[in-house]
Amino acid sequence: MLRAILLLSLLAISPAASLAQEQESQSTDDVVPLATIRHYPTLTDVAYSPDGQFVAVFHKPTSGGFFGGSIKHPGKFFSLRRVKTGEETLNVPAGWNGFSFSPDSRQLVWFDNSAVTIADCATGKIGATRELKNVSRVQFQDDGETVVTFASVDNMTSEKMLKVQFWKRADLTPIESKVETLTPLYKPIVSLNGKYLAGYKEQARENRAGAGIEFGIWDIATGEPMQAPKYKTLANQLIFHAQEFTPDSSGICSYPTRQGKMEIWNIEKAESQPFDSWFELERHMDVAKRRPWNDLAPDKVATKEDHKLIIRDRSTQRQLSEVDLETQFGDPEGFEIGYSGQFGPQVYSNGILPLTLNMRRRGRLNIWDLTNYQLQETIEVENPVKRILLSRNGKSLVILMDGSVPPFSTRKFAYVSVWDWPARTERFKIEAPNSPVVSIAISTDGKRLATGSRLPTDQAHSYNLPHASEVKLWNLETGELLQTIQKCDDDPHYMTFSPDGKFLAVASRNDATPENHVSDLYVDVRVWNLETFACEQTFIIEKGKDRSRGLDRVNAITFSPDGKRLLMGGGEPGGVWGQLTLWNLETGQLEFVKDMSYSICALWFDLTGTYFYMVDNNLSLLKVENLKEDWPIDSRPLKRPIAVLGIHCADATVGRRDDQALFAFSAIRMTDASSSVIKLVIVGAEKNWILPLTSPGSARSVQFTPDGGQLLDAGVADLDYRTYILDSNTGREITMLDYHDGFVRFGAGGDLAATISPYPGAGVTLWNTLKGQPIVTMPHPNVQHIQFSPTGDSLVSRSDQEARIWDLSPFLKRD
Numbered sequence: 001m002l003r004a005i006l007l008l009s010l011l012a013i014s015p016a017a018s019l020a021q022e023q024e025s026q027s028t029d030d031v032v033p034l035a036t037i038r039h040y041p042t043l044t045d046v047a048y049s050p051d052g053q054f055v056a057v058f059h060k061p062t063s064g065g066f067f068g069g070s071i072k073h074p075g076k077f078f079s080l081r082r083v084k085t086g087e088e089t090l091n092v093p094a095g096w097n098g099f100s101f102s103p104d105s106r107q108l109v110w111f112d113n114s115a116v117t118i119a120d121c122a123t124g125k126i127g128a129t130r131e132l133k134n135v136s137r138v139q140f141q142d143d144g145e146t147v148v149t150f151a152s153v154d155n156m157t158s159e160k161m162l163k164v165q166f167w168k169r170a171d172l173t174p175i176e177s178k179v180e181t182l183t184p185l186y187k188p189i190v191s192l193n194g195k196y197l198a199g200y201k202e203q204a205r206e207n208r209a210g211a212g213i214e215f216g217i218w219d220i221a222t223g224e225p226m227q228a229p230k231y232k233t234l235a236n237q238l239i240f241h242a243q244e245f246t247p248d249s250s251g252i253c254s255y256p257t258r259q260g261k262m263e264i265w266n267i268e269k270a271e272s273q274p275f276d277s278w279f280e281l282e283r284h285m286d287v288a289k290r291r292p293w294n295d296l297a298p299d300k301v302a303t304k305e306d307h308k309l310i311i312r313d314r315s316t317q318r319q320l321s322e323v324d325l326e327t328q329f330g331d332p333e334g335f336e337i338g339y340s341g342q343f344g345p346q347v348y349s350n351g352i353l354p355l356t357l358n359m360r361r362r363g364r365l366n367i368w369d370l371t372n373y374q375l376q377e378t379i380e381v382e383n384p385v386k387r388i389l390l391s392r393n394g395k396s397l398v399i400l401m402d403g404s405v406p407p408f409s410t411r412k413f414a415y416v417s418v419w420d421w422p423a424r425t426e427r428f429k430i431e432a433p434n435s436p437v438v439s440i441a442i443s444t445d446g447k448r449l450a451t452g453s454r455l456p457t458d459q460a461h462s463y464n465l466p467h468a469s470e471v472k473l474w475n476l477e478t479g480e481l482l483q484t485i486q487k488c489d490d491d492p493h494y495m496t497f498s499p500d501g502k503f504l505a506v507a508s509r510n511d512a513t514p515e516n517h518v519s520d521l522y523v524d525v526r527v528w529n530l531e532t533f534a535c536e537q538t539f540i541i542e543k544g545k546d547r548s549r550g551l552d553r554v555n556a557i558t559f560s561p562d563g564k565r566l567l568m569g570g571g572e573p574g575g576v577w578g579q580l581t582l583w584n585l586e587t588g589q590l591e592f593v594k595d596m597s598y599s600i601c602a603l604w605f606d607l608t609g610t611y612f613y614m615v616d617n618n619l620s621l622l623k624v625e626n627l628k629e630d631w632p633i634d635s636r637p638l639k640r641p642i643a644v645l646g647i648h649c650a651d652a653t654v655g656r657r658d659d660q661a662l663f664a665f666s667a668i669r670m671t672d673a674s675s676s677v678i679k680l681v682i683v684g685a686e687k688n689w690i691l692p693l694t695s696p697g698s699a700r701s702v703q704f705t706p707d708g709g710q711l712l713d714a715g716v717a718d719l720d721y722r723t724y725i726l727d728s729n730t731g732r733e734i735t736m737l738d739y740h741d742g743f744v745r746f747g748a749g750g751d752l753a754a755t756i757s758p759y760p761g762a763g764v765t766l767w768n769t770l771k772g773q774p775i776v777t778m779p780h781p782n783v784q785h786i787q788f789s790p791t792g793d794s795l796v797s798r799s800d801q802e803a804r805i806w807d808l809s810p811f812l813k814r815d
Contacts, residue, residue, distance in 0.1 A: 031778050033804035034794075035086025039077045043803055046796045049105035052789035054089070054121050055796055056080050056099070056108075057803040080108065080121060083794045086805050090124035102140045107169065109147055111135040116149060118172060130172040136162060142192045142249075145169050153184055164188050164197065178223030186213060191249035195220060196267060198228070198243065198252055217252070217267060227270040229254070229263070295348050295749050295792070300728055302345035302353055309345055311353065311728050321731040328733070329357060329724075348750025352734065352769055353726040356744055363401060366695055368711040370657070373680070373691055376710070379424065385714035386414060387651065387701040390421065391446035394706040396476050397421040398449060399714065400440050403431070416440060416451055418476065428479035438469070441495040441504070442476065449474040450504055452492030471495070471506055473530070483533055491553075498559045503536075504528045505566060507554035523554050525568060527585065539583050539590075541568065556603040558612070565591070565624075567612060571599025578616060582627065592627050601665075602652035615652045619643040619663055619681055643681045643690050650676075651701040657708025660684045664711055666699035678702060678713055723753070725769050735772025739765065747788030747795070748812060754786045754795055764797045766811060775811050780804050 037043070037057045044060040059077040078092035078099070092099070092110055099110035107127065109118045116135060118127045137150040147167045161184040166175040179190075185199030198217045217226040229252075242255040251264045251273075263272045301314045309323040347353050363385040369376040383401040390397050396418060403413035415431030430437065430451060439452040455468045469492045473482040494507040507525045523541040528534070541554065554570040564585055571578030578596030583589070598616035605612045614620050619642045647667040655662040663681040676699035680691045700715035721742040725734045737744070740755030746769070747754070753767040763780040767773065778797065785798040795806045 031776055031806075033086070033778070033780075034083070034807050035081055035088075035805045037079050037081070037803045037805075038801055039079075040801055042800050043077070043798055046785070046787055046798055046803055047101075048083075048787070048789045048796075049101045049121065050103060050790060051105040052791035052794065053083055053105055054080055054101075055083055055789070055794075055805060057796070057798070058092075074112065078110070080124070081805060082122075083789065083805060084807070089122060090119055097135070098138055100139050102169070103142055103144045106144075109138055109140065111138050111149070116147070116167075116172060118147070118169065128170070128172040130167065139190070139192075140169070141190075141194045143194065146175065146194060147172065148190050148194075150188060161186055161202075162188050162199075164190060166194075177220055178218070179220055181223060182218050185216075187243070189243055189245060189252075190220075191245040192247065193249040195249060196226070196245070198245070226267055229265045229272060295746060297347040297349050297351065297728070300347040300351075302347050302728070304345065309353070309355070309726075309731070311347065311731065321727075321729060323353075323355075323726060323731040346746075347728045348746060350750040350770070351728050352750045353728040353731075354723055354744065354746065354750075354753070354769075355726060356721060356723045356742060358721055358742060362717045363714065364717040365399075365712060365714045366699075368678075368693060368713070370662075370680075370709055370711055373693065375693075380717060381417075381714075384716040385700060387440060388703050388712060388714045389440055389442050390703040390705065390712065391442050391476070392444060392706060393446040395421060396427070396442070396446060396449075397712075398440055398442060398476075400437060403433075414438065416449075418449070418479065427477075430474065430479070435470075439492055439495050441497055443497045443501045444499055445501055447476055448482070448497075448501070449476045450495050450497070452495055452506065452508075454491065469508065471504070471528070473504075483530075485528055485533060494554050494557055496557045496559070498563050499561060500563055502530055503559075503563070504530055505557050505559070507557060507568070507570075509553060523570070525554060525557065525566070527566070537585065537588055539566070539568075539581075539588075541570075541579065541581060555599065555601055556615075558603045558605055560605050560609040561607060562609060565609070567603050567605065569596075569600030569603050569614065571596065571616075580614070580627070582624070594627055599648070601649045602654075604654050613642075613654070613663075615645075615649060615663075615665065617648060618645055619665075642683060642688055643679075645679055645690075647677065647679065650699070653702045653704055655704025655706075655708045660708070662704055662708055662711075664702040664704065664713075666695070666702045666713055666715075676700075676715065678711075680711065721758075723755070725772065734770065737767050737769070737772060743784075743786065745786050745788055747808075748792035752788070752792065752808065752811070754788065756783055756786060764795070764806075766795075766808070778804070778806050 039059060042059060043057060045058060047056045048054070057079050059075050074095045074097050076094045078096055079088055080090035081088055090108065095112045096110050097112055099108060101108055106121060107118055108121050109116065111117070111132070114133055115129050115131050116138060117129045119125060120127060132149060132151060134152040135149050136152065139148050140146070141148060145168065147169055149165050149167065150162045152161065153163050163184045164179050166177055166179065167173065168175060179197055182197060185201050188197065188199035190197055196217055197220050200213050201216050202213055215228050217228040218224065219226060243252050245252055246264060250268065251266045253264050255262060262275045265272050299314050300311055300320065302309055302311045307324065307326045309325065310319060311321045312319050345353060345355070363381040363383050365379040365381060365385065366375055367377045368374070381399065381401065383403050385399055386402050387400040388397065399417045399419065401415055401417055403415055413433050414436040415429060416437050417429050418427045419425060420427050432453065435453045435455055437451050437453050441450040450471060450473055452469060452471050455470060471485040471492055474480065475482055492506050492508045496505050505525055505527050507523060509523050525539045525541070526535050527537045529536050554568055556569045558567050559565070560567070566583045566585055569578065569580045578599040580594040580596055580600060582591040584591055596616060600614060600616050602615040603612060611621055611623050614622055621642055645665055647665065649665040649667045652663065652665045661683040665679045667677055676695045678693040678695050678699055680693060682689055682691070695713050698716040699713045701713070703712045721740055723737040723740070723744050725736065726732065727734055737753060737755060739757060741758040743756045745754045746752065750769060753769045755765050755767065757763060757765060762777065764778045764783055764786055766775045766778065768775055780797045780799060782799045783797045784800065787796050789795065793809045793812060795808055797804050797806065
């Protein structure tokens with residue numbers, strides 16, 4: 001079902017406007033953050049203290065490798081703030097590598113390349129500093145009086161091995177222990193109660209084939225080894241597992257990296273508790289980390305089984321309720337099941353089970369008025385749009401849609417929808433679920449449509465080909481199939497009609513080389529006679545003089561106005577490397593081949609056939625005869641740039657308005673894949689100029705109307721996320737949270753939820769989850785991350801360069 005959405009309607013029904021209409025919502029004008037922290041170029045993370053009274057906002061350092069033995073890029077910024085007032089109490093100098101809060105949140109310890117420092121969180125006063133090099137990790141013990149450091153040793157042959165040391169919190173003086181004789185170790189860990197040490201230790205080799213490393217656990221007080229799990233080896237090398245002690249220090253949680261099982265090893269019992277999934281393992285760890293204010297329910301667990309969510313008693317595994325996803329929410333493959341950023345579905349202390357659904361992505365068609373260069377209208381369509389073509393007579397709009405089920409489906413289903421234009425009613429569809437359409441072309445007279453489709457594997461094998469496709473001709477007015485051209489090679493990814501409509505050029509990638517090696521892939525272009533339906537000529541795209549790889553795909557084909565030449569261009573994915581070739585259709589000879597610095601997106605001959613326009617990262621006018629000379633492609637006699645685009649375009653089109661030539665280019669923004677830019681180049685009698693237009697959603701394809709009065713751009717509409725709040729006791733829906741981009745966090749035992757608006761300027765919305773009502777919208781442009789405090793009475797929102805601290809205590813009062 002198609003529905004038009006006027007731009008004025010979109011602006012009038014923004015989330016901020018609709019929230020203001022809710023009875024319990026609060027105007028954004030009344031809400032101000034406790035503090036705003038800015039840093040250029042970027043902020044990367046935030047972290048609350050255990051008691052939720054302080055929050056650290058920082059630019060996070062990055063590790064130099066898997067073992068964490070060195071810091072590649074130290075942190076450039078660290079600000080510690082008091083949550084209640086927003087006051088900065090501590091500013092750590094640039095160059096820090098890591099930090100840890102004490103269990104009571106009174107102190108903070110951090111380290112850089114040369115020292116470990118401890119400071120008071122409330123006053124920022126430095127308590128003690130200890131010179132210590134090569135530290136890679138630091139932690140407090142549960143007693144709050146002991147600091148543990150992990151550092152590589154200068155005289156060791158490998159920095160992957162770390163030495164463990166204990167220090168007094170008060171003055172960072174060393175504490176003697178048996179650990180000194182047990183380390184260095186590979187990937188050592190210490191239990192929070194200070195009782196156990198674990199890690200990988202080098203062992204004496206009995207022979208050259210024996211594995212020289214094994215995992216061990218030791219009692220720190222006595223230095224005696226404890227029974228430890230045995231891990232498998234592969235090719236005589238240890239398979240390193242990621243490990244951490246359980247919060248109660250009774251066991252070690254093991255995450256296998258290559259093979260084996262996930263488990264928790266009980267140290268005292270010397271036995272393993274296996275887990276079948278990451279969800280189960282992470283959920284066990286979350287429950288073990290419970291504090292008095294923890295948000296998760298201690299007695300319930302939810303799992304996804306087939307198309308159902310099952311809620312069980314955690315201890316007895318007795319089923320309490322279930323949610324049939326197919327019955328309650330439709331096709332279970334039609335959305336992505338998200339769980340509020342957690343591992344697996346979570347049941348909260350107040351009994352709710354949130355379920356965030358990424359509904360099927362839709363498409364949209366924007367109409368731009370070129371008299372005032374404003375967005376005139378947005379039409380929503382049922383699926384994302386891959387390409388659009390408008391016939392030269394302006395009566396038929398062909399839309400190639402992506403019917404694949406997002407986001408992880410293996411089903412590939414692209415089809416064609418043909419509309420009457422400008423009536424905007426669907427004339428007919430061309431679809432076959434097992435034979436997706438990959439390319440389209442309209443004849444010059446607007447009477448025929450060509451589609452290229454990929455065939456199912458079983459049909460391809462009937463042609464004795466590993467892959468096969470077919471090209472079909474249709475009556476564009478009636479939808480009648482006129483002819484099928486079969487036995488094409490893989491992926492007919494570009495097609496075009498000759499000016500007189502008698503020939504069709506089809507580009508496809510061929511992998512039937514003698515070596516059948518990926519580096520030997522090449523592209524061929526076949527010219528089909530549409531009267532005899534015979535392939536009259538086949539052109540193999542050569543590698544070119546300076547290329548080490550064959551051309552990956554053809555992005556543009558154009559016939560000369562007299563139909564005697566065929567110009568082709570393409571390039572590597574991502575815009576690097578390109579190639580331009582010209583063929584003589586009368587002789588079948590290659591006239592020239594030129595290697596390019598960038599992939600070619602589009603080509604058009606002028607009316608005389610003497611010049612042609614080329615689009616790579618620029619729009620250029622080139623003379624055909626000049627390309628026959630051995631001149632570099634960037635030399636002045638060869639290339640006349642009309643406009644510097646500075647983008648790798650997804651699609652390009654040409655049109656005319658009065659005495660002006662019109663060019664339009666669409667590209668997805670590199671910094672934000674959810675938005676795109678359209679560049680309009682107008683070439684008049686006296687001036688050339690560029691008008692960039694910002695397109696809502698992702699623009700994939702562009703077309704001018706025949707009179708040049710409108711520009712159509714089509715692509716993907718904004719994501720449609722919804723979070724359903726279910727009753728874990730019954731599985732029934734309580735309410736729904738709308739207007740967000742899929743990022744959801746829950747606090748205060750599940751009573752509060754925070755979502756990020758899909759509209760960049762809006763900010764964060766705080767919800768009453770049991771009522772499904774927005775409480776307040778907290779303004780924060782371009783926000784990317786939100787985090788509740790452990791106590792649920794504050795929240796931090798973060799964008800690339802700014803963090804804001806919000807006081808939630810006024811909203812925690814209950815009726």
